[in-house]
Amino acid sequence: MVSNDSFSNDSVNNDSVVDILLVEDNPNDAELAIRALKKNNLANHLEWVRDGAAALDFLFHRGARANSHNRLPRVVLLDLRLPKLDGIEVLTAIRANPETRELPVVVLTSSQEEQDLVATYQLGVNSFVTKPVGFDAFARTVAELGLYWVLVNRVPPDSRRDQ
């Protein structure tokens, strides 16, 4: 059983290697996703933030994360409906910054709206995945995403900033 606290921001070592940045405001969804990743041993280097502003703080080392020295994650799993800054705004900021322009971003959302698909692809999203409602399908989808983006996919060498 995984508790929410074990993945809260405070419990993660600021200088650890982060492979997956999970941006998800719904703790249930986050728990299900983390559980699915954990089953595949992918949750060891996972950072979970609950809103768009925290995601940008993490990526750009500012605000509460001003003193951290994380490398960029291998993938950002980004929900679209988020408090403070929504997914579209986070994606816009990521693509606008030269350091994070090539960062793989996967939109993982409940939305099936065509407008979201079009908007995120126009902003250069790497993948758009709709969260299945069924437990099995959801667990499988998240696990496959993690496996692919963390283990299979390769990124340009200088896109992961070494500190």
Added chain:
Amino acid sequence: MRSRRAVSACLPSWFLAVRAAPFAPRRQRAGGRGSSDVGVPIVKSVIAMDIKAKLKLIGLLPLIMAVLFGLTFYRGQDRLDVLRDSTLLAAEMLDELRQLEVLSRHIVETRANGGRRAGYQLLEDLDSQMLALQSAAREPNLVGMLDEMAGRLLLTRIHFMNLDGLSVPALGQLEPPPSWEVAERLRRSIAVLQPMARRLFRDSDAAALAYGRQLWMVEFWLLAATALLVMLLTYPTLRRVATAIQSLSRETRHVGEGGHPRDLVLSGEDEFAQLARDFNHMAHRLADAEQARERRARDLEEAVKDLENFSYSVSHDLRAPLRAIDGFIGILEEDYAASLDDEGRRLFGVVSANAKKMEQLIDDILALSRAGRLELDRIDFDMGRLVEEVWEDLSAQRAGRAVRFLCPRLPNVACDPRAIRQVWQNLLANAIKFTRGQDPAMIEVRAERRPGMVCYRLSDNGAGFDPAYSNKLFGLFLRLHGIDEFEGTGVGLAIVKRFIDKHQGRVEATGATGAGATFSFCLPTGPPKGSEEEFHGEQRLV
């Protein structure tokens, strides 16, 4: 002469009635204190008249003046005739007096009897002429002179009778005056009469001349006054009409251009002022209506936006709790499987199945909402290939079943491929679903061209439906089969109908329980026309 007077005598009753108005300004011009008190209100009331009344007055004035002109001319001519008659009579009298003088000399000289009768005839003529003159005379001078002349004429007659010597029988007993003396008296009395008659002739002639001149003068002034009055009335009226029309047309143009109407300002109380007021009223109402329309359009836009936000929320927010329900049930099943008995697992299965059903409902409702909002993009594409693609996509749903699918070459029609793909998908999925009990299942697609449209037909040998409820087939959430018999939410055919409606096409279904079903939809070729309107109306009845 008498008949003419009779005519003129019967005129004054209305003549007096009409003279009040046109003479009013003249009376005012006369300038007395009393007359201006009467005139000013009349002028004021004329100014206050509306345009129609003024135009009527302008039209009526020349008419009144013409009547007045005719009347004065008629009466003047009458008087002129009298004067000319008098001149003529005077001339005749002069002539007769000369004849009488000649005759009396002749009688004295010749003592002839023949001249006496002529003498009396001349005297009779003179008398009758005198009578005529007296009856025509008006001026006291003339009357006095005529009286005197009448007296002289009587004297002349007496002298002539004396000369004749017949009228006085007692004359024989007296010493008769010698005939030359009588003749001399006669001659003298004629000599007195002659200059009088001459003067009468001259006076009459002069009077006729003078009266004629005066008459023309009166007529001239009458005409001049009419012209002046018409001008006085016409000029301001025409100016008012011209300026009012100009400003009305200018202002109405402004109203047409801008959204905010500017008030027309036309002073006065006439039709144009009323028109301006009415126009302002109308412009305000128009502006209000326009504002209301804009408000409604804004409301509608907001409503559409709300609806979009709503469906977005539905798609996003309603799914999350479902995922949580199913997900945590899944965790329970995985992590606590040992402590669950069969009934516990069955109950969790029910929860899980309902969560999935709920998701399907949400998906279908959203699909329907998207179908309503989709803006059609009519293009030509290969319909047969689209159907093949959809059929291939549905392979998972017919896995492990023997299904015979017949699809000949299909005619194309310009329509929205996204919408029509969804239509085929729903219809074919239905056909696969409802032929579940058949071995082999038969699904056949056919098409035919009809005037103005192309009709596609999809038949199966599946469960069919009771034709009594065929009107409920395309209704939202309406199902003709039990949920345990065939799964579904009752949205698929509603989406089909909505898409076909959007194409101004028509869709219908025939079938019988256990004998399969045939769904057909027709799409119009070319832009919508009258015939397709008809179909539109028809399908509303479905």
